[in-house]
Amino acid sequence: xxxxxxxxxxxxxxxxxxxxxxxxxxxxxxxxxxxxxxxxxxxxxxxxxxxxxxxxxxxxxxxxxxxxxxxxxxxxxxxxxxxxxxxxxxxxxx
Numbered sequence: 461x462x463x464x465x466x467x468x469x470x471x472x473x474x475x476x477x478x479x480x481x482x483x484x485x486x487x488x489x490x491x492x493x494x495x496x497x498x499x500x501x502x503x504x505x506x507x508x509x510x511x512x513x514x515x516x517x518x519x520x521x522x523x524x525x526x527x528x529x530x531x532x533x534x535x536x537x538x539x540x541x542x543x544x545x546x547x548x549x550x551x552x553x554x
Contacts, residue, residue, distance in 0.1 A: 474515075481519040489525065493532070501529045508540045 480500060483489070488496050504526045507513045516523050529535060 477515040477519055477522065481522045484521050484525045493529075497529060501526060501535060505530065505535075505539075 488494065489500070504515060504522070507515060530539070
């Protein structure tokens, strides 16, 4: 049952990412940072904490948008530590 849920979630995530790839040029997704941008950036940023989340392939506009937002000082300052990115716990060396 858990495997089925994971498979459905992955499929749903892929459909959502594809939809955002189409909509990322909407005027609300550029300009002054707003709640829609923050929400999407946080969701996409889970790739740092969930190794199996692979939203980047096939979504070049979304990648460019996310990389731009993630480079903002406010996002960079709250990025997970390097240990989290490698899969190690905070008390382990990567």
